Amino acid sequence: MDDMAKPLTIFNDKTISYMYVHIANTYIAWAGNFALNGSYPYYDQEKPLNISQIKNLFTGVDEIMGRFIAHFTADPTQPVKGYKWTEKYIETDAYSIFTHVITHEFHHKGQAMTMSRLLGHLPPDTDVMRF
Secondary structure: OHHHHOOEHHHOOEOHHHHHHHHHHHHHHHHHHHHOOOOOOOOOOOOOOOHHHHHHHHHHHHHHHHHHHHHHOOOOOOEEEEEEEOOEEEEEEHHHHHHHHHHHHHHHHHHHHHHHHHOOOOOOOOOOOOO
């Protein structure tokens, strides 16, 4: 696990592991539990995970997103409404939820890449498309 669990002061003492678990929990919260009205459990962001455990965690996230996409493909602008928090009623659409979780992931993935560099590593190229 080593550097995956090493807190960085410049990132409020968060770890690379924390960032990835936080990303997964956001997919679970918005796509799985809010949009799909599921009851998927959240992962402990403070419990350090190794690369293999993080990959397994994202296998579950991929399954949730597969269900989300299948459910909303016919009409991605259909309303998604309900209480995300006890006192907070939200009205949005599936497209906005999808955009939010993807943008959120790329924001924190960039932070994880910076954290990796600060720990003396050269992170892998994470670009999605090649030309």
